[in-house]
Amino acid sequence: MDVNGASVAERVRPAGPPGDNDRLLRRLRDGLPLVARPFLAIGQAIGQSEAGVIAAIRDLVETGAASRFGIIVDHAALGFTANAMVVWDVPDERVDAVGAALGGRRGVSLCYRRPRRPPVWPYNLFTMIHGRNRDEVRALVEELADGCGLAGLPRELLFTVRRFKQTAPCYGRDGRE
Amino acid sequence: MDSIRDSSDPTDRRLLDEFQRGFPLIPRPFAELAARLGSTPADILDRLRRLTAAGAVARVGAAFRPHRVGASTLAAMAVPPGDMVRIAALVGGFEEVNHNYEREHRLNLWFVVTAADGARVRAVLAEIEAATGLPVLDLPLERGYHLDLGFPLWT
Numbered sequence: 249m250d251v252n253g254a255s256v257a258e259r260v261r262p263a264g265p266p267g268d269n270d271r272l273l274r275r276l277r278d279g280l281p282l283v284a285r286p287f288l289a290i291g292q293a294i295g296q297s298e299a300g301v302i303a304a305i306r307d308l309v310e311t312g313a314a315s316r317f318g319i320i321v322d323h324a325a326l327g328f329t330a331n332a333m334v335v336w337d338v339p340d341e342r343v344d345a346v347g348a349a350l351g352g353r354r355g356v357s358l359c360y361r362r363p364r365r366p367p368v369w370p371y372n373l374f375t376m377i378h379g380r381n382r383d384e385v386r387a388l389v390e391e392l393a394d395g396c397g398l399a400g401l402p403r404e405l406l407f408t409v410r411r412f413k414q415t416a417p418c419y420g421r422d423g424r425e
Numbered sequence: 426m427d428s429i430r431d432s433s434d435p436t437d438r439r440l441l442d443e444f445q446r447g448f449p450l451i452p453r454p455f456a457e458l459a460a461r462l463g464s465t466p467a468d469i470l471d472r473l474r475r476l477t478a479a480g481a482v483a484r485v486g487a488a489f490r491p492h493r494v495g496a497s498t499l500a501a502m503a504v505p506p507g508d509m510v511r512i513a514a515l516v517g518g519f520e521e522v523n524h525n526y527e528r529e530h531r532l533n534l535w536f537v538v539t540a541a542d543g544a545r546v547r548a549v550l551a552e553i554e555a556a557t558g559l560p561v562l563d564l565p566l567e568r569g570y571h572l573d574l575g576f577p578l579w580t
Contacts, residue, residue, distance in 0.1 A: 284470075314487040318444050369501075369564070406532075
């Protein structure tokens with residue numbers, strides 16, 4: 249599913265010492281067990297204390313290895329079946345402020361800056377926008393343009409047609425997240 | 426699934442909207458969710474089991490950031506439309522390509538190349554150009570403003 253746009257695949261398993269942390273990360277792939285004390289259950293499975301598991305997860309988030317810890321929703325299952333990579337040509341002196349403003353807006357899963365490659369590629373700001381259908385995506389783009397100071401700037405919507413491949417990154421070892 | 430898509434259950438919606446990040450890292454996290462949503466721990470666990478079974482929830486867990494290990498780039502090609510399936514298969518055949526999508530644009534094939542270092546990424550792009558006979562646009566990440574932090578679904 250193209251929920252996270254091209255860049256979700258750029259995510260990788262965090263670097264860290266092998267051993268306990270690796271075992272914890274492998275456990276976390278499948279998510280927390282849905283029991284009253286999930287961190288205790290994980291700890292019992294890998295030989296760590298409940299407090300140790302909680303501290304290790306907090307560390308993942310605080311060091312930035314994990315972008316978040318929470319409920320990972322499947323947008324397609326929730327009806328968000330239309331999505332587009334929306335690209336914008338934002339003046340360099342404004343792009344950081346605009347990028348920061350776009351993040352966290354409704355329907356925006358990713359926002360990042362990449363280089364322009366004139367003349368074939370004039371856009372420097374990339375967003376992934378999700379909606380229940382293409383009209384909703386178009387409406388969200390208008391809303392973002394008006395709300396984040398992007399009205400009138402060159403932009404294009406690249407609707408997703410199909411996915412050929414989406415796998416975890418490979419680094420020559422088990423790199424699955 | 427339609428019941429999930431069209432879910433008008435306010436507790437389901439709040440559960441999915443408010444805990445995509447900042448999940449409580451405490452011994453009894455579902456009790457905390459229940460307290461915030463005016464429910465019971467058993468009810469929250471039942472909802473999560475149901476939403477997971479329906480496919481709406483992939484897991485309760487971590488989303489990892491890019492660029493913690495190795496190097497990657499987003500690349501694009503303009504593939505003649507009649508040749509899309511063949512070219513996409515060639516590109517996807519590289520084990521360093523872990524994300525490969527057709528999008529509506531003159532540049533219609535977009536893929537991510539990830540490898541141990543930048544030199545290997547550039548080498549793979551060159552190999553893809555050689556294999557397909559098509560130029561590849563190389564668009565490495567310069568700065569991330571919002572990387573898979575989740576987003577509100579209903580509000």
